Amino acid sequence: MESMALVANNLWKVYGDRTVVENVNFTLNPGEVLGLLGPNGAGKTTTLGMLYGGVIPSRGHVQLGSWNVLTQGRQARYQMGIVTQEDNLDQDFTVIENLIYFAHHYRLVGKKALHRAGEVLAQVGLQDYAKYKPDELSGGLKRRLVLARAIINHPKVVFLDEPTTGLDPDARQEFWKLVSQLKQNNCGILLTTHYMDEAQRLCDRLLLLQEGQVINEGTPQELILQIIGKEVVEIEGVNEAIIQQLAKETNSWYRAFGNNYLLTLPLDNPNLVWEKIVATQPTNLTRRRANLEDVFLRLTGNVLNN
Numbered sequence: 001m002e003s004m005a006l007v008a009n010n011l012w013k014v015y016g017d018r019t020v021v022e023n024v025n026f027t028l029n030p031g032e033v034l035g036l037l038g039p040n041g042a043g044k045t046t047t048l049g050m051l052y053g054g055v056i057p058s059r060g061h062v063q064l065g066s067w068n069v070l071t072q073g074r075q076a077r078y079q080m081g082i083v084t085q086e087d088n089l090d091q092d093f094t095v096i097e098n099l100i101y102f103a104h105h106y107r108l109v110g111k112k113a114l115h116r117a118g119e120v121l122a123q124v125g126l127q128d129y130a131k132y133k134p135d136e137l138s139g140g141l142k143r144r145l146v147l148a149r150a151i152i153n154h155p156k157v158v159f160l161d162e163p164t165t166g167l168d169p170d171a172r173q174e175f176w177k178l179v180s181q182l183k184q185n186n187c188g189i190l191l192t193t194h195y196m197d198e199a200q201r202l203c204d205r206l207l208l209l210q211e212g213q214v215i216n217e218g219t220p221q222e223l224i225l226q227i228i229g230k231e232v233v234e235i236e237g238v239n240e241a242i243i244q245q246l247a248k249e250t251n252s253w254y255r256a257f258g259n260n261y262l263l264t265l266p267l268d269n270p271n272l273v274w275e276k277i278v279a280t281q282p283t284n285l286t287r288r289r290a291n292l293e294d295v296f297l298r299l300t301g302n303v304l305n306n
């Protein structure tokens with residue numbers, strides 16, 4: 001597959017007097033999976049929309065290979081596959097008809113459209129469902145159909161906006177395999193997700209967005225080591241005031257956990273004093289490897305903290 005980089009250059013989006021995306025810059029290379037992470041409302045979907053041409057930037061531009069996405073949108077979209085949060089499948093058509101109909105957008109008609117529809121169905125493992133209606137498919141199979149539709153034009157870049165939300169663990173893993181196959185075929189993939197395990201597993205690189213700005217970027221492992229360290233201690237306790245005090249003193253974070261409170265403390269913390277941990281009278285103590293969820297919680301402050 002011919003390779004093509006996607007370049008976001010100084011992207012801004014302003015609605016009225018609200019700036020929802022501010023000066024986003026990056027390059028997505030062929031065969032790379034780039035994750036956009038951030039809390040609700042951080043600007044992930046808006047950024048994705050500007051990248052594929054669904055949202056007009058207030059400032060900046062997006063380049064896909066030699067195409068400017070804003071001014072040469074039609075040519076650029078020929079090289080893209082888009083999986084939005086909504087399925088928007090045609091419920092009156094069967095699975096194969098949905099694909100054939102979509103192939104027409106790329107001037108694939110007749111036998112060529114049928115052939116390509118069969119290929120992508122096999123690629124996503126839906127060949128036995130060709131004559132089903134979308135509503136007869138499970139959530140996981142529907143998502144696979146949406147992906148099949150998105151890759152019917154052999155895209156160089158695929159946009160996946162929260163592609164596995166609502167899927168059970170098996171269906172998510174099946175979807176991840178398909179994403180890995182696209183990556184192996186040198187496709188660049190831009191992914192938004194709220195699942196940190198998904199981001200850690202699939203993404204080569206991450207951009208962390210908060211209030212429209214990129215607050216950090218790197219590989220999952222780089223971000224974990226840089227922001228948290230190798231390991232954390234989790235301290236579960238019933239007394240919120242004591243847990244909160246320790247969180248403040250150690251610049252760590254805690255959240256409600258059932259009827260208890262769970263404080264997460266990086267292990268290489270200079271303020272880590274075991275006597276203070278013992279003083280919290282923990283109901284449970286766990287030492288574990290740091291992960292991306294720790295990074296997310298620490299950076300976004302999306303917790304009951306301070």
Ligand SMILES: Nc1ncnc2c1ncn2[C@@H]1O[C@H](COP(=O)(O)OP(=O)(O)OP(=O)(O)O)[C@@H](O)[C@H]1O
Pocket residue numbers: 015020038039040041042043044045046047
């Ligand atoms: N058409 C619009 N008009 C006005 N404000 C908008 C519009 N679209 C998005 N916004 C606002 O922009 C901000 C970013 O929204 P966006 O959907 O990009 O966030 P997100 O990170 O994708 O959130 P989520 O994780 O909930 O999907 C939000 O505050 C949202 O309300």
